[in-house]
Amino acid sequence: MTDQNSTGAVAGQSAPAAGGTRKVFVKTYGCQMNVYDSERMTDALSKDGYEPTTTLEDADLVLLNTCHIREKAAEKVYSQLGRLRDLKKARAKEGREFMIGVTGCVAQAEGGEILRRAPAVDLVIGPQTYHRLPEALKRAKQGERVVDTDYAIEDKFEHLPAPKKAQTRARGVTAFLTVQEGCDKFCTFCVVPYTRGSEVSRPLAQIVAEAERLVEAGVREITLLGQNVNAWHGEGEDGVERGLGALLTRLSQIDGLARIRYTTSHPRDMDDELIAAHRDLPKLMPYLHLPVQSGSDRILKAMNRRHTAAEYVALIERIRAVQPDLAISGDFIVGFPGETDADFEDTLELVRQVGYAQAFSFKYSVRPGTPGAEMDGQVPEGVKSERLERLQALLFEQQTAFAAGCVGKEIDLLLEKPGRMPGQLVGRSPWLHPVNIDANGSEIGDIVRARITGAGPNSLFAEAIG
Ligand code: SAH
Ligand code: SF4
Ligand code: F3S
Numbered sequence: 049m050t051d052q053n054s055t056g057a058v059a060g061q062s063a064p065a066a067g068g069t070r071k072v073f074v075k076t077y078g079c080q081m082n083v084y085d086s087e088r089m090t091d092a093l094s095k096d097g098y099e100p101t102t103t104l105e106d107a108d109l110v111l112l113n114t115c116h117i118r119e120k121a122a123e124k125v126y127s128q129l130g131r132l133r134d135l136k137k138a139r140a141k142e143g144r145e146f147m148i149g150v151t152g153c154v155a156q157a158e159g160g161e162i163l164r165r166a167p168a169v170d171l172v173i174g175p176q177t178y179h180r181l182p183e184a185l186k187r188a189k190q191g192e193r194v195v196d197t198d199y200a201i202e203d204k205f206e207h208l209p210a211p212k213k214a215q216t217r218a219r220g221v222t223a224f225l226t227v228q229e230g231c232d233k234f235c236t237f238c239v240v241p242y243t244r245g246s247e248v249s250r251p252l253a254q255i256v257a258e259a260e261r262l263v264e265a266g267v268r269e270i271t272l273l274g275q276n277v278n279a280w281h282g283e284g285e286d287g288v289e290r291g292l293g294a295l296l297t298r299l300s301q302i303d304g305l306a307r308i309r310y311t312t313s314h315p316r317d318m319d320d321e322l323i324a325a326h327r328d329l330p331k332l333m334p335y336l337h338l339p340v341q342s343g344s345d346r347i348l349k350a351m352n353r354r355h356t357a358a359e360y361v362a363l364i365e366r367i368r369a370v371q372p373d374l375a376i377s378g379d380f381i382v383g384f385p386g387e388t389d390a391d392f393e394d395t396l397e398l399v400r401q402v403g404y405a406q407a408f409s410f411k412y413s414v415r416p417g418t419p420g421a422e423m424d425g426q427v428p429e430g431v432k433s434e435r436l437e438r439l440q441a442l443l444f445e446q447q448t449a450f451a452a453g454c455v456g457k458e459i460d461l462l463l464e465k466p467g468r469m470p471g472q473l474v475g476r477s478p479w480l481h482p483v484n485i486d487a488n489g490s491e492i493g494d495i496v497r498a499r500i501t502g503a504g505p506n507s508l509f510a511e512a513i514g
Pocket of ligand 2: 231232233234235238239240241275276314
């Protein structure tokens with residue numbers, strides 16, 4: 049999982065509602081798992097007559113689905129709540145309902161503290177209890193200020209309603225599907241084990257049923273999600289306990305499903321079966337997000353990543369040996385406590401050895417309650433900024449080189465949405481680049497054969513062939 053979506057995005061679609069229906073505006077911060085959760089909350093509320101809106105002014109209910117991963121992400125929520133408080137006051141004068149809910153990882157981490165800091169908030173719901181959202185909303189409407197941050201024992205996925213076919217279709221031809229939640233790894237910088245709870249895998253049959261439902265509604269590409277997606281395990285149809293490789297194999301048997309991806313993986317959980325899946329499953333896209341965080345063994349140890357830099361590089365080599373076409377993506381943290389110039393140089397060296405097609409890099413952010421926050425040797429902000437700049441320059445160079453290397457290649461392109469120019473569509477390359485192409489009679493959802501003709505800073509250009 050990558051929190052590349054940190055500017056926030058709106059779930060659902062902008063279908064204009066009939067007069068009188070209530071509307072929910074969901075603002076999503078953080079990673080893809082929050083995007084998925086926002087959709088499922090929207091589905092849960094549709095039973096109560098709520099339609100999604102992308103216009104705040106139309107909303108009767110606002111949900112901020114929040115992220116706690118770095119300080120900035122968490123602080124964003126409070127500034128947004130300040131603006132919503134003003135809107136709530138204005139609505140009260142008109143006598144119109146305006147409910148505010150905080151969900152996601154800040155909700156889990158701060159719980160009732162949010163109600164104290166932001167008196168306009170009506171409900172606070174943690175990620176493991178979204179199936180109880182309609183009930184919580186009912187109580188909030190009766191005047192109770194609700195906080196529900198239990199780690200529910202019942203399976204929330206069993207209780208969350210499936211979207212209507214039309215809703216799935218409106219969301220497009222690609223979809224996220226959470227297969228695993230939570231994390232037991234306890235990297236010393238990270239809040240996720242505290243905000244999402246311990247690692248849980250959804251049962252195979254439940255995942256297959258959801259994937260089949262998505263495909264029936266027109267979805268062509270599914271991205272399996274998990275904080276540690278490759279830690280997924282479950283009983284196969286033969287009753288034997290298997291890993292993510294087996295799940296991918298099962299899903300690739302679904303007719304009509306053209307492409308499968310998964311994110312985010314931990315290097316420790318890349319087993320042989322999963323590596324073999326990259327060789328054996330044509331539907332599995334040649335893209336792997338495999339964060340390493342640092343190239344220094346000393347720092348990796350302090351981070352509790354439980355592998356060395358050399359083990360990571362060797363792992364990448366093993367996967368590339370079975371799938372030479374693979375694009376590698378990564379996450380990096382600079383300025384972890386104790387990181388010296390030499391440690392940072394090791395990170396640059398690892399990056400040079402691997403060659404990344406895509407990457408996300410961050411300055412270490414102190415998270416209260418994590419072991420990293422208590423460590424000696426906190427790195428000054430200025431040093432962090434300098435290192436980040438150098439790392440990002442190198443990663444950008446590699447990204448640009450990878451994209452330039454795509455020019456001239458022939459690919460299958462899944463057309464996803466209208467392009468900026470009339471007659472243009474945007475698709476995704478196997479390596480996840482947005483690709484602009486003239487529609488030429490093709491439609492969204494089609495997979496066309498195309499030749500890549502150019503590479504811009506953020507996207508590729510292609511022409512149809514054959
Ligand atoms: N489970 C995934 C990552 C989840 S969080 C993994 O193990 O790789 C996404 C990314 O946010 C991380 O990979 C890390 O690079 C970054 N991140 C997490 N905590 C952070 C912190 N305290 N400061 C800066 N970046 C952080
Ligand atoms: Fe956080 Fe580490 Fe778990 Fe990833 S593996 S979610 S970085 S604790
Ligand atoms: Fe953020 Fe929670 Fe995802 S902290 S990155 S929204 S798991």
